[in-house]
Amino acid sequence: MWVRRQPSLGSDCALILFLFVTFGAATVRAQNCKVLPGQIKLGDTLRISCPAEFRSAKLNDRSAKLYLQPNGKRFGLLPISVKDTPGTFPLILSTSDGSESQTLRVVIRKTIFPSQNVTLAPEIEALHSTPEEMAVLASFRDTISETRSWQDPLAAPVSGCMTSPFGVRRLHNGKPTGEYHGGVDQRTPEGEAIRAVAAGTVTFAKQFNVLGNAVGIDHGQGLQSMYLHMSRLAVASGATVERGDTLGYAGSTGRSTGPHLHWVLYVNGINVNPAQWIK
Numbered sequence: 001m002w003v004r005r006q007p008s009l010g011s012d013c014a015l016i017l018f019l020f021v022t023f024g025a026a027t028v029r030a031q032n033c034k035v036l037p038g039q040i041k042l043g044d045t046l047r048i049s050c051p052a053e054f055r056s057a058k059l060n061d062r063s064a065k066l067y068l069q070p071n072g073k074r075f076g077l078l079p080i081s082v083k084d085t086p087g088t089f090p091l092i093l094s095t096s097d098g099s100e101s102q103t104l105r106v107v108i109r110k111t112i113f114p115s116q117n118v119t120l121a122p123e124i125e126a127l128h129s130t131p132e133e134m135a136v137l138a139s140f141r142d143t144i145s146e147t148r149s150w151q152d153p154l155a156a157p158v159s160g161c162m163t164s165p166f167g168v169r170r171l172h173n174g175k176p177t178g179e180y181h182g183g184v185d186q187r188t189p190e191g192e193a194i195r196a197v198a199a200g201t202v203t204f205a206k207q208f209n210v211l212g213n214a215v216g217i218d219h220g221q222g223l224q225s226m227y228l229h230m231s232r233l234a235v236a237s238g239a240t241v242e243r244g245d246t247l248g249y250a251g252s253t254g255r256s257t258g259p260h261l262h263w264v265l266y267v268n269g270i271n272v273n274p275a276q277w278i279k
C-alpha cells in the first residue's frame, strides 16, 4: 500500500530505518546447534544451524526443516509471525529418527506495531481478489522447494526509502481492517526497475485485481519474495532469475494510490519483516 507523501517523509524514513537497526541479536549456543537471534521480535526469522544428523526444528506448533548445506551442516529458517505470543519458549531440534534432540531457549520479545490510516478512493477500495487469484497465492506460499538459491544479505529491490514498514495495523479510510501490513512499501518513481532480491524461479508474473501486476519468486528452502503494483512486467512464469535481475517496472496498479513498490518476504508461507534481511 502507498501512503500519501507528507512534508516530513524524509525524516520519517530515517526514523523508521533507525528503529530497525537498533535491536541487537543475541547468540544462544547448545552443545551442537545454534540459533540466531536468541531474542527475536515478532515478524523476524530464526536462523538455525546444526550438525548434519539434525533434520528438524520445532517452536510451539511450528516446525521447520533443516536442509543440508554445501559445508556439510544443516540450516533452516523458522519464522516468527506478527500474530505469535511473546514469551520464552523451547526450540526443539531433532534428528531424523528422533533418537537425539537438543533444546535451545528462544525469547520472543513484545513488539509494538503502530497503526496507519490509508485513504482510498471508492473504486480502489472496492477491488477484491478473485478465488482464482487467492488460489495462485496460496499455492505460491505452500510450495517449498529443496534447492537454495538465496544468500544473505538479500539485495534491496529498489533504493527508495521506506514509507510504510512491516507490521503496522492498517486502517482504510479511518476504519480498522483487522489486517497488518504484510510487507514494506518503498517510495519508487513510476517506471523504475524493480530487481530480484536473490536468485530463484519466477512462480507467477501476472495481473491481479488487488496486487496489480505482480511477480512471485521461489528462492528455495522456504524463502519466497513477491513484488506488487508494477506498471509493467519484465519476466514470465517459469523464468530463472539472478540476484538483481529486473522483474518489472514500478507503478500503481491494483489497490494503490500512487507509484511505489510493496514487496513481501515469506518464510515457510508466513509473512516476515524484510528489514531483517537487507543490510
Ligand SMILES: [Zn+2]
Pocket: 001, 002, 164, 181, 183, 184, 185, 262, 263
Ligand atoms: Zn504496502
